[in-house]
Amino acid sequence: MDRRFFLAASAAGAASLALPARAASSDAPRFITGNARWQAAYDKALAVLAGNVQVMPYVDRPVLIEGSVYRGIWQECGPHEALVYRKFRPDVARDSHMTFFDLQRADGQLPANNKETETGFGQIQMVVPIAATAWELARATGDDALLRAAYRSCAAWDAWLTRYRNTRGTGLVEGFCTYDSGHDNSPRWRGVPNQCPNKNAKAHAPIASLPRLCPDLSATVYGGRKALAAMALALGRRDEADRWTEQAATLRNAILARLWSANDAAFYDRDAQDRFVAIRSDILTRMCGEHVPDQAMFDQLWKRQLGNPKAFWTRFPLPSIAADDDSFVRPIVANSWGGPAQALTALRAGRWFDHYGRAAEFTMMMNQWCEAIQADMSFRQQIDPDTGVFTAGADAPNYSPCALVMVDYTWRLIGVREEPDELHWTFRPTHSAAAGAILTMRTDGGREAKIQYFPRRTDLTLDGSLIASVRGGGSGRLVTDVFGAAKKLIGVDPAPQHITLLQAGRPSRSFTLQPNRQLLV
Incomplete structure (x- = not known):
């Protein structure tokens, strides 16, 4: 993919994005089935998503919010969710990225979120790299303006992270608080504050275990650098592309050298005393999402962890903590990354199952999730990995990631999907x-x-x-x-x-x- 692609396609893309919302979605995918139960779940999922297209403060364009009790858009998930939704609302997909670029601070920091109540800068809160989703969207739509904005903003964000989240000089990305990785109520972060002091993501609380070297945060930056290399190449900046590629490789090597435990076949945080925080969590899926493990390492991960029925391959995959880890939290409470299988993890699974040659197992997982959704139809955040029962109570209905799982999995199971070329x-x-x-x-x-x-x-x-x-x-x-x-x-x-x-x-x-x-x- 090179610059000529964008010159040819950007005008058409910009014209379509300028159309009213109804026109923008007139070519949306269509699914009709004789299975009334499946059709009802699919149609309700689309209705949930349409209802979660909202305008947030400071940016006067609609974005796909998280829904449920989460009245806003978060960097860790919002751009990826909007990318999955892009065939239905291309304007929303674009604006769900541009919101973060428009609200970026002069020093390069991207907001962690933009909510009804505030724009948050008190944590870095990233999982799926916004550079990666922006590149995929720009590439697919030929949007030269988005490409340029994404490259500029994501390069500045990488520089901010390098300056303020590498205090130990390892080249790895450091975690300062629970919300940095979006792991609310997870034993991974037990004893660590949710946010950085005074909502300043450049600082951490005076706790002996901080700062931590985090594999998933580092993997997010690794994936972002690979995307920045691809964007630079598309912009004709070959020297910059080579630099991003080299920096990505250096970071990956550091992840594997410091944060991989061959004995456990797992990735762990290292605390400030250079000790592993040995809790087996969905960190593993996030590493696969950015393709950090090669195939041989993934095969170890799969055999011992992700594909192990005692650990992560539960009846309803994938729990946020391994089922056989002593830190798994029961009874299950709302918004818990301490055990339940999360809709966000299910939605992100499409980024790695096929890559590592596990399409058949992905089929099994998709069937289970769709069955759980159809049995409930409230579209909540998380399920019990043993029973498939959604957590009620504080986990309110109409959660966008769960609705997207129903829609995305339908097309992955029996439909046609577009991949690059x-x-x-x-x-x-x-x-x-x-x-x-x-x-x-x-x-x-x-x-x-x-x-x-x-x-x-x-x-x-x-x-x-x-x-x-x-x-x-x-x-x-x-x-x-x-x-x-x-x-x-x-x-x-x-x-x-x-x-x-x-x-x-x-x-x-x-x-x-x-x-x-x-x-x-």
Whole structure:
């Protein structure tokens, strides 16, 4: 991707973003199914999201707020959530990023949040890198203005973090308070204040264990630097791209050298006494989200932690604390990162499961989460990882991340998704959501991609032309380029699947798709 892309596409993107909200969403994805229960959950999820599009103070453009009791947008999650929602409201996706850039302080600090009550600077509160989501959005939409704003702001933010959150000189990012990582009520931060003193994120409380070297905060900066390298390249700044790439690699090496415990196959904080804070938490999923582990390390993580039924692969994955960790907090209370499986973690899972070749296991997780949501329909924050029961009480309904899980997982399970330079067509004719289902999505290139389920076949079409017809009742994923040319098949079911693939101008072919295996077509 280079500068020519943005010059060609930015005018069109800016024009579409200038349209009223109704016009901006006229090409929104469409999902229709004969499964009334699934349809009701999906439609309510969209209604929750539409209701959570709000205008916050200081910026007069709508953003997707967190919803429930959280009346605002947070840097750790808001831009990523809006990115997932972008096909429905591209204007909201853009403004959910620009809000943070517009409110950035002169010294480079980005706000942790923008709420109805205040714009918060009392913690850094980051998880998914805003640089990464901004780059993905700018790349997909050809938005040159967003690209430039994101590059400028995220580079300044990286400099701020380097200056004020590297007091121990390790090159790693330091945590000063609980809210830095958004881990409310987590035993990871027991005894540490929620916010920095006087809401000054440059300072920490006078506690002997502070500051901490944090793997997830460091991973966020690592992912941000990779995105900054890609943005610099798109802007024609090759020397800067090389510098960001080098700085990202240096940071990753430091993470692996200081914060990985091979004995436990886990990443931990190191406190100011240079001791591990040995609590196995969803830090592990955040490291995978930024692809810090290579495949060999991930395989260890999966075997011993993330895919271990005694630890994180619970009936309803993934708990915020390993189920077999002594620090798991029961009874479960509201807004607890001390054990419950969080909708935010589920939403972020799409950033790493396929990357590490675990599509079949992701299917199992998505099915479980969608079942839990349909059994409740209140769209709350967290579930018991053993029972799938949502926490009621202070965890109020209409939480955006939970609604996004329902929508995003529907398309990941039985629909078509757009990835950079590719279309991913996932077909599951025997899935309960696929009963007479039709899923239609407008690609960034303006083409209409559609999956339609018939009693004996599944048709994949692009602008009305048949890409492939799948027979045999088996599940799988067909990966094509943006013009519909087939590249490979992927096994996305936990059991082997038998399919027959029909394509124009080619004889029918039969395949057996093994879980997580890829076949060139």
